[in-house]
Amino acid sequence: MPVTISEGALYRYALPLTEPLQLGSEAVTRRRGVLVRLTTEEGCVGWGDAAPLPGFSDETRGDVEQHARAALPRWTGTSFFDAQGDLDAMLQDLPFEAEAPSSFRFAMEGAVVGAATAAHEASIPEMLGTPRQTVALNALLPRSGANGPTQAVRRQEEGYRAVKVKVGRRGVEEDVDRVRAIRDALDASVALRADANRAWSFDEAVAFADGIDDLPIAYVEEPLADPARLDDFIERTSLPVALDETTREAPPATLRGLPGVTAVVLKPTLLGGLQRTREWGRVARDAGAAPVLSGSYESGVGIQMLVALAASGPAVPVGLSTYDRLAADVYAPPLPIGGPNVDVPAVATPSTARIAWERLDLIERVSS
Structure with a gap:
């Protein structure tokens, strides 16, 4: 049954954080x-x-606003087929321009899926696949501090099945010592993930690998400043x-040429939305790599x-504990996310009634 967007x-929102977030050279508060918000007829x-x-x-919020204001009139009056059995075909037919920013794609695809779900009186997880009732989260340890092992054990005691530590911001030997200390503090049942964010030269990455080669490590994300040498x-x-x-x-398809890749970390806001994320997930599973x-x-x-x-994907701990950093949300009360597991039915149900309108500034409204 076709669904038509009528409005x-x-x-715009600007939500306070619990503490400044260091993003590159910028401290974001x-x-x-x-x-x-899309409304159907x-x-x-x-x-x-x-x-x-x-x-x-690649884009700023200003870029998104500019593109969205120009694009929104083309979306109102648009009809799409909300066939639950062919979600990817529905997403493929959406009227994106080639230069649409990645975060805008994620937002519009999410809004369309939400509207189609409401038309079916179903849940978004059901629309995306066969969902699980709970999703496990990984715990992210602070970048610095000598109490990494203590914090890791605390997360383990709270029930987390995976812990992630940032590496590459200090000397390789110091990173090796820190990772070894954290791994030694954790039970074997808790996975340890490391994220280098392309901080190392080839030789530095090899030195890190050699320094922990006797440890059970789930994976290290992007160890090389030159990703062309990943195969080497x-x-x-x-x-x-x-x-x-x-x-x-x-x-x-790049993944097929890297048979040693264990996992693929997928960030829909940066990657360009649901369709691209789902495509990467399918290729990853076919290649034997876990989509995270x-x-x-x-x-x-x-x-x-x-x-x-996440609920419609593999049962691996995912990186959604970022929500903890918001001191206030567009929802009031905020979503019940805290601890090692997320109750999917309690979280993944949009509710206009819970929107904290006082935290939003209207930019544009267009009707067909």
């Missing part, structure tokens, strides 16, 4: 983004979140590797969609 609206509503991440996204690194070391930045620079969904400090509207995506 689109854009809202508020998470800024744009909410999209039948009165069904879908919400989406466009929240470019400073220092990581995989051949030279036994360290499991995960892709992150590579997913935004290369097509999914991860957030980019989205608002509750964005986090809901990420939880729904």
Whole structure:
């Protein structure tokens, strides 16, 4: 049954953080983004979140606002088929322009899926696939501090099945010592993930791998400043590797040429939406790599969609604990996310009634 968008609206938000977030050279104190609200002729509503991440996204919030204001009139009056059995075909037919920013794609696809779900009186996780009732989160340890092992044990006691530590911001030997101390403090049942964010030269990455080659490590994300040498690194070391930045620079088929990749970290806000994320996930599973969904400090509207995506994917701990950094949300009360597991039905159900309108500024409203 076709569904027609009768109205689109854009809202600006700026949410306070619990503490400053260091993103590259910038210390961010508020998470800024744009909410999209689409309403169908039948009165069904879908919400989406466009929240470019400073220092990581190609676009700014200003870019999103400019593009969205120009694009919204083309979306109102548009009809799409909300066939639950062919979600990817529905997403493929959406009227995006080639230059549409990645976070805008994520927002509009999320809003369309939300509206289609409301038309079916179903849930977003059901729309995306066969969902699980709970989603496990990984715990992210602070970048610095000598109490890493203590914090890791605390997270283990709270029930987390995976812990992630940032590496590459200090000397290789110091990183090796820190990772070894954290790994030794954790039970074998808790996975340890490391994220280098392309901080190392080839030789530095090899030195790190050699320094922990006797430890059970789930993977290290993007160890090389020169990703063209990933294949050489995989051949030279036994360290499991995960892709992150590579997913935004290369097509999914790239994965087939890197048989040593263990996991693929997928960030829909940066990657360009649901369709591209689902495509990468399919290729990853076919290649024997685990798709690991991860957030980019989205608002509750964005986090809901990420939880729904995670619930329809493999049962691996995902990186959505970023929601903890918001001191206030576009939802009031905020989503019930806290601890090692997310109750999917309790979280992944959009509710216009819970929107904190006082935290939103209307940018544009267009009707067909």
